[in-house]
Amino acid sequence: QSALTQPRSVSGSPGQSVTISCTGTSSDVGGYNYVSWYQQHPGKAPKLMIYDVSKRPSGVPDRFSGSKSGNTASLTISGLQAEDEADYYCCSQADSYLVFGGGTKLTVL
């Protein structure tokens, strides 16, 4: 199975909004409402930011939102802050297993 496709990098200025895409197929992203997003700072474990496409765990700011259309899921971060600079990974259910995206490095200019 192939990893989900994410842009290698995105950037934005403080206060702006950025969107990270995650493209799969009808066998994963398009076939299940089980897409999650993770934030990872260098040397740290990933942190769950979004699950079930658009749900936010307790404690995650509402600046983070998720959506899905067809085979592509998206993570939008509004009101960018310096601490949002990190790597972001999407993850989708695919039959009986899980598949991650290749990761996107977010730079806050």
Place this chain on the structure above:
Amino acid sequence: QVQLQESGPGLVKPSETLSLTCAVSGYSISSGYFWGWIRQPPGKGLEWIGNIYGSGITYYNPPLKSRVTISVDMSKNQFSLRLTSVTAADTAVYYCAREINGGGMDYWGQGTLVTVS
């Protein structure tokens, strides 16, 4: 507060078996949820390895399925990973995590680096 802690050898020889354990505190594995293993080669992305339910049901990533075994020890509230016939490509930071549903991993261990050399 749910906490997970990986443990095991940091160095494994090629062709041997990698064995790691994840100790869970603050939540009983037998109470539910899937418990998974994820790895990250140095400088690269995340790869899901597999998971296990408290009842013992397991699911594995197809490319690794022939080499992976995940098991659970309810008495110690921990679960384990075995990866056989390792090569340098298996060098990675290995994480354990709780999966709330469909891949939503809400609690993670700090990760442990395993080098195959």
